[in-house]
Amino acid sequence: MTTTKKKLPTVSAPVMVLTLPVSKQKIKYRPFVIKEQKALLLAQESKDADTVLETIKEVISSCTNGTLKFTKVPTADLAYFFLQLRIASVGPEVKFSIPCMECGADNIINMSLNDVKIDTKNVKTEVKITDTVGIKFKLPTIDDALDADESDSKSVKMLYSLIDCIYDEDSVYQKSDYTEDEFREWIENLNDAQVARIAEFVDSIPTLKHTLKFNCGTCNAEQSRLLEGLHNFFRFDSNS
Ligand SMILES: [Zn+2]
Numbered sequence: 001m002t003t004t005k006k007k008l009p010t011v012s013a014p015v016m017v018l019t020l021p022v023s024k025q026k027i028k029y030r031p032f033v034i035k036e037q038k039a040l041l042l043a044q045e046s047k048d049a050d051t052v053l054e055t056i057k058e059v060i061s062s063c064t065n066g067t068l069k070f071t072k073v074p075t076a077d078l079a080y081f082f083l084q085l086r087i088a089s090v091g092p093e094v095k096f097s098i099p100c101m102e103c104g105a106d107n108i109i110n111m112s113l114n115d116v117k118i119d120t121k122n123v124k125t126e127v128k129i130t131d132t133v134g135i136k137f138k139l140p141t142i143d144d145a146l147d148a149d150e151s152d153s154k155s156v157k158m159l160y161s162l163i164d165c166i167y168d169e170d171s172v173y174q175k176s177d178y179t180e181d182e183f184r185e186w187i188e189n190l191n192d193a194q195v196a197r198i199a200e201f202v203d204s205i206p207t208l209k210h211t212l213k214f215n216c217g218t219c220n221a222e223q224s225r226l227l228e229g230l231h232n233f234f235r236f237d238s239n240s
Helices: 034-046 049-063 075-090 142-149 156-162 180-188 192-204
Strands: 016-019 026-029 093-099 106-112 126-128 134-137 163-167 172-174 208-215 222-228
Touching (some): 016 075, 049 075, 075 208, 093 222, 106 208, 126 192, 134 192, 142 156, 156 163, 156 180, 156 192
Antiparallel strands (some): 093 106, 126 134, 134 163, 163 172, 208 222
16 A cells, blocks of 8 residues: 655634725735745845845735735835734844944843834825915835935925826816926926925825834933834844
Protein backbone atom coordinates (compact mmCIF):
# COMPACT_ATOMS: atom_id res chain seq x y z
CA MET A 1 0.00 0.00 0.00
CA THR A 2 1.37 3.38 -0.94
CA THR A 3 0.73 6.37 1.18
CA THR A 4 0.62 9.75 -0.41
CA LYS A 5 2.17 12.52 1.55
CA LYS A 6 -0.46 14.84 2.94
CA LYS A 7 -0.19 18.55 2.57
CA LEU A 8 0.21 20.47 5.80
CA PRO A 9 -3.07 21.90 7.01
CA THR A 10 -4.24 25.23 5.67
CA VAL A 11 -4.29 27.93 8.31
CA SER A 12 -6.87 30.51 7.43
CA ALA A 13 -6.26 34.16 8.13
CA PRO A 14 -8.73 36.25 10.11
CA VAL A 15 -10.78 38.63 8.00
CA MET A 16 -10.94 42.16 9.36
CA VAL A 17 -12.89 45.18 8.22
CA LEU A 18 -12.28 48.89 8.59
CA THR A 19 -13.68 52.09 7.14
CA LEU A 20 -11.19 54.52 5.61
CA PRO A 21 -11.54 57.85 7.47
CA VAL A 22 -11.61 60.19 4.45
CA SER A 23 -13.16 58.28 1.55
CA LYS A 24 -15.37 56.20 3.90
CA GLN A 25 -14.62 53.15 1.76
CA LYS A 26 -15.02 49.85 3.62
CA ILE A 27 -11.97 47.61 3.28
CA LYS A 28 -11.74 43.90 4.10
CA TYR A 29 -8.22 42.79 4.94
CA ARG A 30 -6.08 40.16 6.59
CA PRO A 31 -2.96 40.77 8.71
CA PHE A 32 0.37 40.46 6.89
CA VAL A 33 2.25 37.17 7.32
CA ILE A 34 5.88 36.60 8.31
CA LYS A 35 7.30 36.56 4.78
CA GLU A 36 5.56 39.89 4.09
CA GLN A 37 6.83 41.34 7.35
CA LYS A 38 10.35 40.27 6.36
CA ALA A 39 10.00 41.97 2.99
CA LEU A 40 8.87 45.17 4.74
CA LEU A 41 11.83 45.01 7.15
CA LEU A 42 14.27 44.49 4.29
CA ALA A 43 12.74 47.41 2.42
CA GLN A 44 12.99 49.59 5.53
CA GLU A 45 16.65 48.67 5.97
CA SER A 46 17.38 49.54 2.35
CA LYS A 47 16.43 53.15 3.21
CA ASP A 48 15.36 53.50 -0.41
CA ALA A 49 12.03 55.32 -0.65
CA ASP A 50 11.00 53.60 -3.89
CA THR A 51 11.72 50.14 -2.50
CA VAL A 52 9.72 50.91 0.65
CA LEU A 53 6.81 52.20 -1.37
CA GLU A 54 6.78 49.30 -3.83
CA THR A 55 6.92 46.78 -1.00
CA ILE A 56 4.09 48.46 0.92
CA LYS A 57 2.08 48.56 -2.28
CA GLU A 58 2.51 44.83 -2.80
CA VAL A 59 1.73 43.96 0.80
CA ILE A 60 -1.38 46.15 0.86
CA SER A 61 -2.53 44.66 -2.41
CA SER A 62 -2.22 41.06 -1.19
CA CYS A 63 -3.67 41.80 2.25
CA THR A 64 -6.75 43.48 0.74
CA ASN A 65 -7.05 41.15 -2.23
CA GLY A 66 -6.50 44.12 -4.51
CA THR A 67 -9.51 46.06 -3.21
CA LEU A 68 -7.55 49.02 -1.85
CA LYS A 69 -6.48 51.09 -4.83
CA PHE A 70 -3.13 52.31 -3.62
CA THR A 71 -2.71 55.30 -5.93
CA LYS A 72 -6.38 56.34 -5.92
CA VAL A 73 -7.19 56.86 -2.23
CA PRO A 74 -6.02 59.97 -0.34
CA THR A 75 -2.65 59.54 1.45
CA ALA A 76 -4.49 60.08 4.74
CA ASP A 77 -6.55 56.93 4.10
CA LEU A 78 -3.50 54.99 3.00
CA ALA A 79 -1.53 56.00 6.09
CA TYR A 80 -4.45 55.15 8.37
CA PHE A 81 -4.95 51.78 6.70
CA PHE A 82 -1.29 50.87 6.86
CA LEU A 83 -1.15 51.75 10.54
CA GLN A 84 -4.16 49.51 11.28
CA LEU A 85 -2.61 46.73 9.20
CA ARG A 86 0.58 46.98 11.25
CA ILE A 87 -1.40 46.87 14.50
CA ALA A 88 -3.42 43.84 13.33
CA SER A 89 -0.29 41.99 12.18
CA VAL A 90 2.40 42.81 14.76
CA GLY A 91 0.55 44.56 17.58
CA PRO A 92 0.34 48.23 18.60
CA GLU A 93 3.56 48.60 20.61
CA VAL A 94 6.53 50.52 19.21
CA LYS A 95 9.72 51.81 20.77
CA PHE A 96 11.36 55.09 19.87
CA SER A 97 14.91 56.13 20.68
CA ILE A 98 14.81 59.89 21.15
CA PRO A 99 17.74 62.13 22.08
CA CYS A 100 17.07 64.67 24.89
CA MET A 101 16.92 68.30 23.71
CA GLU A 102 18.83 69.43 26.82
CA CYS A 103 21.58 66.88 27.41
CA GLY A 104 21.49 64.76 24.25
CA ALA A 105 21.11 61.45 26.10
CA ASP A 106 19.07 58.80 24.30
CA ASN A 107 15.70 57.94 25.78
CA ILE A 108 13.83 54.76 24.92
CA ILE A 109 10.15 55.60 24.77
CA ASN A 110 7.38 53.02 24.41
CA MET A 111 4.14 53.98 22.80
CA SER A 112 1.02 52.38 21.41
CA LEU A 113 0.17 52.97 17.77
CA ASN A 114 -3.47 52.98 18.91
CA ASP A 115 -2.79 56.48 20.24
CA VAL A 116 -1.87 57.83 16.82
CA LYS A 117 -4.65 60.10 15.57
CA ILE A 118 -5.67 61.34 12.19
CA ASP A 119 -7.87 64.41 12.12
CA THR A 120 -10.24 64.29 9.18
CA LYS A 121 -12.85 66.69 10.57
CA ASN A 122 -11.12 69.93 9.68
CA VAL A 123 -10.35 69.17 6.07
CA LYS A 124 -10.95 72.28 4.01
CA THR A 125 -11.08 71.31 0.35
CA GLU A 126 -12.93 74.43 -0.73
CA VAL A 127 -11.39 77.89 -0.28
CA LYS A 128 -12.82 81.24 -1.27
CA ILE A 129 -10.08 83.57 -2.33
CA THR A 130 -12.45 86.52 -2.85
CA ASP A 131 -16.17 86.98 -2.22
CA THR A 132 -16.93 85.48 -5.59
CA VAL A 133 -13.95 83.38 -6.65
CA GLY A 134 -13.16 80.05 -5.08
CA ILE A 135 -11.11 76.91 -5.63
CA LYS A 136 -12.13 73.33 -5.02
CA PHE A 137 -9.26 70.97 -4.23
CA LYS A 138 -8.96 67.22 -3.92
CA LEU A 139 -6.87 65.55 -1.23
CA PRO A 140 -3.47 64.29 -2.40
CA THR A 141 -2.93 60.66 -3.33
CA ILE A 142 0.44 58.94 -2.98
CA ASP A 143 1.33 59.97 -6.54
CA ASP A 144 0.71 63.65 -5.74
CA ALA A 145 2.70 63.33 -2.53
CA LEU A 146 5.66 61.77 -4.34
CA ASP A 147 5.69 64.54 -6.91
CA ALA A 148 5.58 67.08 -4.11
CA ASP A 149 8.57 65.51 -2.36
CA GLU A 150 10.73 66.87 -5.10
CA SER A 151 9.51 70.40 -4.50
CA ASP A 152 7.79 72.48 -1.88
CA SER A 153 4.38 71.19 -0.78
CA LYS A 154 2.84 74.59 -1.46
CA SER A 155 4.45 74.87 -4.87
CA VAL A 156 2.34 75.81 -7.87
CA LYS A 157 2.96 72.36 -9.34
CA MET A 158 1.57 70.68 -6.22
CA LEU A 159 -1.43 73.01 -6.07
CA TYR A 160 -2.14 72.53 -9.76
CA SER A 161 -2.15 68.76 -9.32
CA LEU A 162 -4.67 69.04 -6.48
CA ILE A 163 -7.11 71.43 -8.07
CA ASP A 164 -10.50 70.06 -8.91
CA CYS A 165 -11.94 73.29 -10.31
CA ILE A 166 -12.00 77.07 -9.96
CA TYR A 167 -15.30 78.91 -9.92
CA ASP A 168 -16.85 82.35 -9.79
CA GLU A 169 -20.44 83.61 -9.90
CA ASP A 170 -20.86 82.80 -13.58
CA SER A 171 -18.78 79.76 -14.37
CA VAL A 172 -16.93 76.69 -13.29
CA TYR A 173 -13.44 76.46 -14.78
CA GLN A 174 -12.44 72.81 -15.06
CA LYS A 175 -8.80 72.14 -14.36
CA SER A 176 -8.46 69.97 -17.46
CA ASP A 177 -9.14 73.01 -19.66
CA TYR A 178 -6.13 74.94 -18.33
CA THR A 179 -2.44 74.11 -18.43
CA GLU A 180 -0.10 74.33 -15.46
CA ASP A 181 1.45 77.44 -17.04
CA GLU A 182 -1.92 79.16 -17.35
CA PHE A 183 -2.66 78.31 -13.75
CA ARG A 184 0.76 79.59 -12.70
CA GLU A 185 0.13 82.89 -14.39
CA TRP A 186 -3.26 83.15 -12.70
CA ILE A 187 -1.89 82.35 -9.25
CA GLU A 188 1.05 84.75 -9.62
CA ASN A 189 -1.49 87.54 -10.00
CA LEU A 190 -3.04 86.84 -6.62
CA ASN A 191 -2.02 88.87 -3.59
CA ASP A 192 -0.49 87.54 -0.39
CA ALA A 193 -3.74 87.36 1.58
CA GLN A 194 -5.40 85.42 -1.21
CA VAL A 195 -2.55 82.94 -1.40
CA ALA A 196 -2.80 82.55 2.37
CA ARG A 197 -6.37 81.27 1.89
CA ILE A 198 -4.98 78.53 -0.34
CA ALA A 199 -2.54 77.60 2.41
CA GLU A 200 -5.55 76.90 4.66
CA PHE A 201 -6.31 73.96 2.40
CA VAL A 202 -2.72 72.70 2.41
CA ASP A 203 -2.56 72.93 6.21
CA SER A 204 -5.81 71.01 6.57
CA ILE A 205 -4.60 67.93 4.66
CA PRO A 206 -4.90 65.19 7.31
CA THR A 207 -1.75 63.38 8.47
CA LEU A 208 -0.95 60.90 11.22
CA LYS A 209 0.02 62.73 14.40
CA HIS A 210 1.15 61.90 17.88
CA THR A 211 2.90 63.97 20.53
CA LEU A 212 5.32 62.04 22.73
CA LYS A 213 5.71 63.53 26.21
CA PHE A 214 8.38 62.25 28.55
CA ASN A 215 10.99 63.26 31.10
CA CYS A 216 14.61 62.63 30.16
CA GLY A 217 15.94 59.62 32.07
CA THR A 218 19.31 61.32 32.50
CA CYS A 219 18.63 65.00 33.30
CA ASN A 220 14.86 64.78 33.98
CA ALA A 221 14.08 67.65 31.57
CA GLU A 222 10.48 67.64 30.34
CA GLN A 223 10.28 66.80 26.65
CA SER A 224 7.60 66.94 24.02
CA ARG A 225 8.05 65.73 20.47
CA LEU A 226 5.46 65.88 17.71
CA LEU A 227 5.64 62.90 15.36
CA GLU A 228 3.88 63.59 12.10
CA GLY A 229 3.50 61.59 8.91
CA LEU A 230 3.49 57.88 8.21
CA HIS A 231 7.29 57.58 7.94
CA ASN A 232 7.50 58.15 11.70
CA PHE A 233 5.31 55.15 12.33
CA PHE A 234 6.83 52.86 9.69
CA ARG A 235 8.01 50.16 12.03
CA PHE A 236 7.53 46.59 11.03
CA ASP A 237 9.33 44.56 13.65
CA SER A 238 7.71 43.74 16.97
CA ASN A 239 10.52 45.05 19.20
CA SER A 240 11.53 48.40 17.85
ZN1 LIG B 1 18.37 65.03 29.25
